[in-house]
Amino acid sequence: MEIIKAAHLGFCNGVKRAINVAKTHAPCLTYKELIHNKKVVDGLKNEGIYPVHDLSVVKSGDNVVIAAHGAAPSDFEKLARIGANVYDATCPMVKKVQEIVREYSTKGYKIIILGDKNHQEVQGICGFSAETPQIAADFDEISLEDGEKFAVVTQTTFFEEKFEKIKEKIQNIISYTHKIVVFFNTICYTTMAKREEAKSLAKRCDAVVVISDRSSANGNRLYEFAKSINDNTFFVSEISDLQSVMISKYNTLAIMAAASTPDELIEEVLSFMSDTQNEVLENATENTATEEVTEVATAAPEAGEMAAAADAPAQSAKTELTMDDIMASDKAAGFTTYREGKRIHAKIINADENGIFVEIGGKKDGFIDKSEVNIDGTYNPDDFKAGDTIEAVIINKKGDSTYVTLSKREIDLVKKNDEEALKAFESKEFTVEPPLKIVKNKEGNPVGLEGRLGAFTVFIPGSQIRIGRVNNLEDYLDKKLRLRMLQKNGRRVTASQRVILEEEKAEKEEAFWSTVVPGAIVKGKVKRFASFGAFVSVKGYDCLAHISDLSWKKISEPSEVLELNQTYDFIVLKADRETGKISLGYKQLQKKPYELAAEKYPVGTVIKGTIARIHPFGAFVQIEDGIDGLIHVSQISHKYVKEASELLKEGQEVEAKVISFEGNRITLSMKELEPAPEEKPAREEVAPEAADGAESEVKSKAPRAPRKKFEYNPEKAEERKRDRRDNSDEPHEWVSDSGNATLADLLKGIDFKFDDEENK
Structure with a gap:
């Protein structure tokens, strides 16, 4: 099988740049995933790089990296208001699209974006338009009714062929109108190059393997494109995806990868395919040898000698053996050899109390001592009948010149070990005894480890040793790994420790998230400091205690309150399982x-x-x-x-x-x-006699008796009024209280009396 690699494999320049920016400013947050590859994003978390989908969780002083897919201007403004340190890792190709949208939107053009409305890149581009743009995946979703001028741009991973078809249809429509439509092919040149390669390879090869994360738009479109040309196209995001693919039946196989696919995964897939190809050859050789040995044991002596010649190294069917070749081979006809360790199917001649005599072909017979018959050391001659066939292995070719010494016990041990190995492979977990050895690809690069279990070779790809990247395989040569079989091909098994660790991690996470809820008190160990807070390990998970939640007082460094590698009680303020971010508080547990x-x-x-x-x-x-x-x-x-x-x-x-x-x-x-001021003496009064100059007695003013509280009783008041009127001797006259009475009317009949004549 010929494996053909595409020229453009691995991260594109935009992705490499984004990762470098994040690593430079770690620990940091990234606005949404840095790239669309879960393995890479999970690996970056180990370096203190965490994605966030909600900017409200960002605090002043946090380092925030804008992902390669970009963000809207409003996102940059919000981060500026928060006071975060922003590092823009937007891909230059995406920036080009953003600037076109900004420019033409300002000029009054209606914007049309060809792409996926749910994609992070497209959502960010929308923010550069003065009005809400149209987002279309195909021509049928485009409307030219509302507007006279339109500008059309594409998502950087859009299909070029589809863009040209949409462009042609729009141009046909506007040719009968006065509308203006300008087109910008903003598809990434790397994407176009990959598709040109995919087109060529899909036509040339029997099958195609596209390596990518399922969440990658670039990878999904590459797969769809190759699949449209070659039906034998397979999507691979994990090595386990190859289990159901019989790649050995294809003569030529093309390997392609998305722009967000890490080199490690590509190398593992290539190594796996190379190993599978070698296994096919090994199985073919092994099966041929087995058939030939069987013929030696069951055919007549002449036929056995001729068949033994077939046990020689495989040669081309078109090449004839010369006599020199035959004589040079220790397995040539008539010269059967008895190599130590060779497995033989032998025919029983007879069995006695000393052991079993067998026919093995060639000029000599074989003998199995009774101690080499069964694993447990028991032996009963009656259990072995003449003419029956048994399997044995040559253990000593230099013994008695009359017989070849064999062992059935050794073969039984191998079979038992094989049965135990097969049971282990079917179980959820097995181990391989160290030491292991490093496996390298054709270029000499290490790609994994290899060990033995029974007669089986167990291969562990580098990415399957642990969660995350292994930098030095030599660190694992003497370790006993906990493994689970991913695939078995003949006597070669591909296994993984990572799947076990991921399962345990998932169980641990489930238990962790069910208990770590807002308000819960947890113990955490301080792992490292950043300007914006302290990273704390809680049951193995990295959590952040922001500097504003460490002390009721204003502090400039987390080290003013906490010490590295010390364990403290914290309270969970916020737990977001989707983003994997947990906010802790320390000051909330301290007295104010x-x-x-x-x-x-x-x-x-x-x-x-x-x-x-x-x-x-x-x-x-x-x-x-x-x-x-x-x-x-x-x-x-x-x-x-x-x-x-x-x-x-x-x-x-x-x-x-x-x-x-x-x-x-x-x-x-x-x-x-301060002492209270002294009180002044009570005020004194002088008696009236002192006014005449005579001695007078100074008397202190007596305190006034408290007044009795007055209570008004209207009935008693009216009664007193009647008494005063009835008992009066003065003449009086009751008059009307009419408002029309004059003063004369009121004074009429009153007898005025004067005491002196002067007033009469």
Whole structure:
């Protein structure tokens, strides 16, 4: 089988650049996945690089990398308001599309984007349009009704053939109108090159393997394109995807990969295919040899000698053996050899108390000593009948010249080991005894480890040793790995420890996320510091305690509160399983400064402090770092003080007494520490006689008796009024209370009497 690799394999330049930017500024966050490859994204988490989908979780001072697919201007603005450190790793090809949309949208063009509306790149491009653009996957989804001028751009992974067809149809429509449509083929040149290669290879080869993550738009489109040309196209995201593919039946096989596919996965697939190809050859040779040995054991001596010649190294069917070739071969006809370790199907001649005599072909017979018959050492001659066939192995060709010494026991041990190995392969977990050896590809690059279990060769690809990349395979040569079979091909088994570790990790994660909920108290070990907080390991998971959640006081470094490699209690503030991000708080479990102050400075305590701020209503005194108390203007002095600044100034050291503590408010008093002014004596009165100059007695004014509380009773008031009227001797006349009465009417009939003539 010939394996043909595409020239363009592995990360494109845009992806490489994005990863380098993230690693340079790690630990950091990436806005959405850096690239669409789950393995790569999970691997980057081990380096402190975590994706976030919601910018509300970002805090001031965080390092945030914009992924290769870009983001909308509004996202950049939001990050600026938060105060994050932003590093733009947008692919240059994507930036080109964004600038075209911005320019033509500003000129009044309606924007049409050809691509996937749910793709991160397309969503970011939309943000550069002044109005909501149209997003279409095909011509039928495009409308030219609302507008006169249109600009058409493409997602960088869009199909070029489809773009040209859409362009042609739009041009046919607008040829009968006055509408203007400008087209921009913004498909990535790397994508176009990959598809040209795919087109060529899919036509040339019997089968095609596309290596990519399922979430990659680039990989899915590459697969669809190759599949449209060659029906024998297979999508591979894991080596296990090749289990159901009988690649050995194809003569030529093409290998392609998406722009987001890591080199490690490509190498593993190539190595796996190479090993499978070699196994096919080994199986073919082994099967041929087995058939030939069987013929030697069962044919007549002459035929056996002739058949033994077939046990010679395989040669081309078209090449004739010369006599020199035959004589040079120790397996040539008439010269049967008895190589130690050779497995033979032998025919029983007879069995006695000493052992079993067998016919093995050639000029000599074989003998199996009774100690070499069964594994457990037992032997019964009656169990072995003449004419029956048994399998044995040559253990000593230099013994008795009459017989070849054989062992059935050794063959039984091998068979038993094989049965145990097969059971192990069918189980969920098995091990291979070290030491292991490193396997390299044709280029000499290490691709995995190899060991033996029974008569089986077990291959462990480098990516299947652990979760994440293995930098040095030599570190694992003497380790006993926990393995599970991925594929069995003859006597070669491909196995993985990673699948077991991932299962355990998934179980551990399930248990972890079910208990780590907001409000839960957890123990965490401080692993490393960053400017924006501390990374804490909780049951093996990396969590972030932001610097603002470490102390009630303002701090500049996490190390002011926590120590590396120390374990503390934390409270879970937020847990997002989708993004894998957990926010922890430390200060929430500590007493607030004013709670500590309440214990340290109870009411009545005299404190010393510095005037920190002055307001008309009073002055704030800094008792200690982070704790202030208020001296109200009325508590500064026993004298009347209009404003605090009359007696106090900032920076002045004062003594004051704690007079109340309500919540986080401490009230202080300076006048409580000053003596109260003396009370004035009671006021005295001088007797009237003192006015004439005579001696008078000074009398103290007697205290006034308290007044009786007056209660108004309308009935009694009316009764007293009637009594006064009835008992009066003065003449009077009742008149109407009409509003039309004049003064004369009111005075009519009144008898006025005067005491002197002058007033008459």
